[in-house]
Amino acid sequence: MLFDIDKKPASAMAAIDDAGGQLTYGELVHLRSELATILPERELVFCLCENRVGALGGFLSLYDCKDVCLLLSAHIDKALLKVLDETYGPSYYWMPEVMVEERGYEIVYDFKGFVLCKTGKKAPELHSDLSMLMTTSGTTGSPKLVRHKYGNIESNAKNVAKVFGWTQEERGIVDLPMQYTMGLNVINSHIYAGATVLLIEVNLMSPKYWAFIKEQKGSNFTGVPFSYEILNRLRFWKMDLPYLTTMAEGGGKLSDTLFKTFADFAVEKDKRFFATFGTTETSARLAYLPPEQATTHIGSIGHAIPEGQLILVDQNGLEITEADVEGELLYEGPNVTMGYGTCVEDLAKGDEFCGVYETGDLAKKDADGFFYIVGRKKRFLKLFGLRVSLDQSEKIISENFGGIECACTGDDDQMLIYITQEDLKDEVKKLISEKTGLMAKFFDVRVIESIPRFESGKINYKALGQ
């Protein structure tokens, strides 16, 4: 069974959520066997997730029953969900019971506040290696999916558990959404180890959050750069959290100042600070910096996880072996997924990455063999650690305003949006803020005479920066 769930003590707690839900390993085994009798293999299931035991139990069981889940937020934009539903035509949904009424499906099974519903559609053709699907974009939620194969999340859970040294005593705090690759990886690496995850919906700024992790003796925390900004703002070091021994970071680059603050704090308080690096395309983590190196390698993503390899290549695709030379970062390992999907036919496709993923990040390696991300080739930003696709943002803006001219650039602090119509300035800002769910201050809308383009018609982004 997945992660040897059936070999863990049946009464051991796999997950506890902040709404009072509890899930034991024994219940997971039972749920899996029940679903196996109800559901044929190779159904396409949209899992509308919340960090709740019912959502997690459903996903793990459906995965193990060889059904293919697309993990989405239960709070996904309705229009986007409609597009995804029409594009892929799921045969089932696993979703919060409270959402059934609005969708009007027939309930087939229910479990801890979540239900399995039949849509009446026949599942599309799914490649036999296809194990699950996730969306690439954290916020604009483009319908571009990452096709995972069997072995991806299994190997990443195993190797990440090894890196952190998780045992069944561990109590991992998971407030990153389970439909987000790193959130799921934190969960899976704990389940692999027979440990307990503490699933949290309330936000870090809520007193309920801290009361919950104190009461449940949370022993490790994983956050994106934004989480660390909040901890910093909360003067986290003033809090008394004796059970919390490990702090992990990933999902974006922490500023060097914050990195140093937390690396130093960990040394002072005898805790471990792990900087990690991952992508959805590699089923989350691909690199980590050993905690004992944190204070001496500020800003580094470390080296590859077990069974993986990081390679730097130059513009001609040749490997760079010298230290401190920049190149594109490639990763090779068993957690590399199969490729992308943008239409239902893609779900029948096989492995296109073939074990190697071009991260699109520019990196260098120091003389000690530790890697540093220095820039990005691909067109996306990480606003507070949430990936926002620039091309998708352009598409959203253009489509919403009758095909207007629009170009998006920027850095991880702010997106710059160039349009040519003054009167739409405020509306564009409002729209993109709504669609991404991020504060309007992260977007700077600038009106210019025309969008500079190359002869090919492609936008000349370099000319925009001038």
Next chain:
Amino acid sequence: MSNIEKLKDAFVEGLEIPMEEVETATMDSVDKWDSIGQMSLVAIIEDAFEIELEPDEVMQFTSFEAGKEILKNHNIDL
């Protein structure tokens, strides 16, 4: 500018809401008042009043009214 005006301005700027909604604003009533909004709001308030809030105060800053009480504890007359 009076302190109460400063506080109201901080809400308008930090949470991106209209002035008329400030007095009744709570974490539940304002869409943008999530953790990002909270952080942005607290940062603006700390700068505007030159104070440093304690962890508990940051967390309890969940409505305009609660905010007023917290500022009073820092000897700010509203």
